[in-house]
Amino acid sequence: MTASVPYPALHASHGGIWIATAQETRAVSRGEAIRIAADTPTILLNAPLIGQRLGHPELSGLDVLELFAFLHPARFMVPTPKGLARVTDLSAPTEDADVAAFLREAAAALLAVPNGTWAEREGGWHALQSLYRLRWPWAPALSQQIAKPERAERWLFSKLPEWEEQPPRAAPRTITLEPDQIAERLAALTGSTAERRQGQRDYAAAAGSAFSPRAVRDSPNLVLAEAGTGIGKTLGYLAPASLWAEQAGGAVWVSTFTKALQRQLAAEGERLFPDAEQRHQRIVTRKGRENYVCLLNLEDALQGGFAGRAAILAQLVARWAAFTADGDMIGGDLPGWLPTLFRRNGSTALTDRRGECIYAGCPHYRKCFIERAARASAEADIVIANHALVMVNAARGRESTTRPSRYVFDEGHHLFDAADAMFSAALTGQEAIEIRRWVTGPESGSRGRRRGLAARLSDVASYDEAGGVAIAEAVDAARALPSDGWLQRVAEGEPFGPVEALLGAVRGLVYARDVNGSAEAGYGLETELAEPDAALVEAAGPAAAALDALIRPMVALGRRLEAVLADSPDWMDGPARVRIEGAIASLAWRTETVGAWLALIARIGGPADPDYVDWLAIDRVEGREYDIGLHRHWVDPSKPFAETVLKSAHGALVTSATLRAGGDWDVAEARSGAVHMIRPAARFEANSPFDYAAQAEVLIVTDVKRGDLPALANAYARLIVAAEGGTLGLFTAIRRLRAVHARIADRLAREGLPLLAQHVDPIDTGTLVDIFRDDPRASLLGTDALRDGVDVPGDSLRLVVMEGVPWPKPTVLHAARRLAGGGSAYDDRIIRAKLAQAFGRLIRRADDRGSFVLLSAAMPSRLLTAFPAGTPVARVTLDEAIARVRLSLSARLRHEAPATA
Known part of the structure; x- marks a missing residue:
């Protein structure tokens, strides 16, 4: 079978790099691997991940995952050699050195799929022609396997079913359950x-x-x-x-x-x-709407709106859209790893993230996944x-x-x-530029399907003179909001318009009040909106006037749209009515946002509202600014x-x-x-029915010094080796997670223990958990998203390690809530909740066993109530903790032995 695949295959892990051809498999250097992949079409499994491991992020080739996504859209696969073996009915490789040769075998098996019973055949030839023109690497090989169908294919937009209107559902009856x-x-x-x-x-x-x-x-x-x-x-x-x-x-x-x-x-x-x-x-x-594929955006991408790799992604998403159960791109049956193969280049543009839906004005309205879900939920x-x-x-x-x-x-x-x-409310540059784009539509030289108010409501403007005037006034006023390049202009002290000037004043005051050296450290910065300086007070007036000039025509337009609905002119059929109703809802949302901004600006130099916490912030990642603005949150959002x-x-x-x-x-x-x-x-x-006294233990390690990164990394490595994998490592800071991963990944690979990491591996979080769940010897490092949303019962999770007590971050918002919530008691409640959630990952069913290790001698005894009653807790040295983890693993194996036998 492998002889039919003429391409070499490349595999790289933390344990080494291998190239496989029809004749041999050999270990190669990083430089040689990059050269071969650059000069020769090469089979890969997850190109971004392999590229990262080779230190060549732009590595590309014949990615087996892309081939699977084309052949089997809307099907699940764990993107690992083991997962690939499962879907191709092949034997999984047992050693890293065998993976490259296996990839050639698996590629041949996938290429043979069209020759058999191929459930997703419909539309395949049509999509392949487009992918061939886009120079998709797999297209030449597939074109030899997929023949032109004898009859015309029903493709995507002709294949999708239409939803039907249903009468309103009756109000639920009044009953009492016995x-x-x-x-x-x-x-x-x-x-x-x-x-x-x-x-x-x-x-x-x-x-x-x-x-x-x-x-x-x-x-x-x-x-x-x-x-x-x-x-x-x-x-x-x-x-x-x-x-x-x-x-x-x-x-x-x-x-x-x-x-x-x-x-x-x-x-x-x-x-x-x-x-x-x-x-x-x-x-x-x-x-939410932003989760579903927008058929109009997808059509635009297929017709030339995307170029390069993004255009290939659009074709693969179109294949999926023809077979999906619900059109959900985020957490649905679209493989979570697919957008990451394209560095998420274009995937977000295929959903309605800007609220620009034209509802019944869309040619695909009757087939829209979002509308279908809304109507289905009503019944x-x-x-x-x-x-x-x-x-x-x-x-x-x-x-x-x-x-x-x-x-x-x-x-x-x-x-x-x-x-x-x-x-909450946030008047930031990023939020303001989105409102501007929603109102004005495309700026000069911009690409895409973005449409402004005038384009979306042209028929209303021609029918209702007052509505047309309101649209024109809103478009004119929106030009006072930040536009492309705003961040650079503000940083250089040359803002354009009153809102950019306000953001410049915010930036200056935040830097002036930095007291913890965060500016030099590269972290985000913030300060209370209290005692504003003269520059901020002076900038507030013109900015408020500009926003007031925008909100007035928006409110007027909303009223005119409601009046048009009441008039029901001859041109207003059912679809037009739905479109205007949708426009009213979208307009109300933006009007509410601008109104919240005005209230926030009014706070500058004015009295504080005890129900809210207001502050100024500069958002940065690794020292690079990406947003600036004013923020408002409720002290008690449950209200x-x-x-x-x-x-x-x-x-x-x-x-x-x-x-x-x-x-x-x-x-x-x-x-x-x-x-x-x-x-x-x-x-x-x-209370939980589990016997925590017998199934789990909490070990508080007392000899890993806080801030000692080498010692922290050593502790993680030794504990993972003692547990033989199956470890969930939780961090409170991304930087420490990355630093620990860099120090221990190669070391664990030599032990045959794969290490996955959120914020390091170019893989979405859901897929990382899938891979972790599928391999009992793998370990996974992550932050809050893994502490709260991971359900891995059984042998794949037997050890949870936290780097330290999850103290709340000392933000302006936290300080205000701490003051209102009882001081240190408020902090304790937050910490206990986080500890309880982290511990809850460990024991998910009656036969689970494992250890919870906290690498912090500073763990206060009063917080131990976070753990279930009866759970043994011990303060131990790292050596003792490692010995206990080994003992726990042995006990687990003994416990499982009778069932295995």
């Missing part, structure tokens, strides 16, 4: 052979009270439920939720914080609806969403006719942070969350394994918004 009914539904979901768990039954019964009829206006039946890992809370709340949806005829929105839990919930849906077609109708996943029983989308829909009045009356907020400990992001989301609901369940953050119920009530409700929330607690 405890016996909930228990019966839970038993059906868990299965007759499943062990009966009283904790799960009690949890389901408690969750059921959130679905009772509401008794007090503006105050839902609110249930706060902390359920330890292993209780089975997902099925515990799906039992009453599905029962209520079935009997009341309404939809329950289950909201999560992480995409990992969304995927888990979708998988659990098979228990509710075993029939795939019925499940697709009754359970719908919803995300679903269970809608799987996320905290951000729930808040956006509620705050901006979206889909008001289908607003849910029942919510389940899983990962409820993140509601506070999600609300903090949603209800607007309660006002916009909870008060309109009839029932809500807020649940998590760490809802109280290792403290009391006051913490859960404060961070969930329950304190702002008229009726008190019901409380429920169920």
Whole structure:
């Protein structure tokens, strides 16, 4: 089989570099590998990763992952030799030195796919012709395997189904769920052979009270439920939720914080609806618009809007779009590794990130994935969403006719942070330039499909004179906002326009008030918006006038659009009405943003509002400035969350394994918004059924000095070797993560222990977790995203190592909340929550065993309540910790031996 592939293959790891041809496999130097890859078409697996390991980031070649994405769009594959072997039915290589030869064999197997039963054949020949013209490296080899079809292919836009309008759904009926009914539904979901768990039954019964009829206006039946890992809370709340949806005829929105839990919930849906077609109708996943491929943007890219490698990505995304289940590019069935192969060049332009959708004015409106998901959710029983989308829909009045009356907020400990992001305001250069582009459209010389207000609402302008005047005035006023090159002009002291001048004054004051040497260290800078200097006060007036000149025509235009809807002129058919309704919603969003900016500017030189925290900031990465601006956050963001989301609901369940953050119920009530409700929330607690005394231990290492980077790296390396991989390493700073990875990756490779790292490897976080989960000898280093969103039960995760106590970063915002929240007690709650979440990665099921190591002698004893009761805790030296990790591994192997035998 390999003889049919004339290309050499290249593999590079931290353990060495190898080239394989038909005749031999040999180890080569870095320079020789780069030369061969530059001169000869070379087979690779994940070119950006190999290029990084060779120190040649622009390395390219015949990437097997691109070939797989073309042949099998919308299919999952772990992008490793083992994952590739699985999808090609080949034997996986056991040594790094064998990978290069294996890649040639796997490439031959993939190239042979079109000769057999190829499920994704439709559209393949059509796409290949375009890729051939774009000089895609795989095109010549594939063109010999894919013959021109005898009949015309149904390709993408002709293949996608259209959604149909449905009558409004009736309001849900008023019902009361009986405890016996909930228990019966839970038993059906868990299965007759499943062990009966009283904790799960009690949890389901408690969750059921959130679905009772509401008794007090503006105050839902609110249930706060902390359920330890292993209780089975997902099925515990799906039992009453599905029962209520079935009997009341309404939809329950289950909201999560992480995409990992969304995927888990979708998988659990098979228990509710075993029939795939019925499940697709009754359970719908919803995300923000920016997650879905925009067909109009994709069409523009396919017709020449993209060039070079970005154009190849567009063709592969088009292949995927023809077979995807839901069009979700972020966390859906588009392989997470695909955009990273192109250095994310162009992938974000294929979604609607600027809010420029023209709704019914789009030729693909009836096939739009976003619209299809919205309509499907209106008829679903269970809608799987996320905290951000729930808040956006509620705050901006979206889909008001289908607003849910029942919510389940899983990962409820993140509601506070999600609300903090949603209800904040930031007048920065990057935010302002986006508003300018949305209003004015393309600047001279710019490319792409971007359209301004005048282009999107040309028919309104011709019909309604006042509306046309408002559009023209808004476009003229928007030119006072920052434009391309603003950051350089501000840095050079030559701002153009009043808003750039304001940002220049912000920049000057922030640098002037730097007290910790952060300016020299290269970190971001910030200072309170208090006692502003004369330059900032003087710049505020003209900037406010410029924004006022923009918001007035925007408000006027919104009123004129509403008047046009009321007039219903002859040219306004159904699609036109939907498009104008969409324009009104988008305009309201931008008007609200500009209004928040005006309120923030009014704070300059004025009195402080006790509900808010205001500050000035310069955002930098490795010393390079990328944004400047003014920021405003609520001191307590659960207050607007309660006002916009909870008060309109009839029932809500807020649940998590760490809802109280290792403290009391006051913490859960404060961070969930329950304190702002008229009726008190019901409380429920169920401890984890796991035997933590036997399954886990916490080791606090006392002899790794804080700030000693070589010692920190040595500790990580020795612990990973002792555990033989299977380690999740958590860091509080990206710089330290990168430094430790650089010191230990080669050392671990010599032990046969692969090391993956967030912020180092050019791989998305979800794929890194997939690779980690798939290889019991691999280890993974990361930051907060891995502390909160990783579910790796079994042998692949047996050791968690944290570099130190996760002290809160001393920001202006944190200082204000600390003052309002009880000082050091507030800090302790945050730290305990982070420790509890990190520890929660370790034990995910009854047969898991492992160690949690904290490399900090400064761990206060008062924070140990973050760990489950009964968990052994010991302060030990690094040598003792390594010995205990080895002992834990041996015990784990002994425990697994009978099952293996």
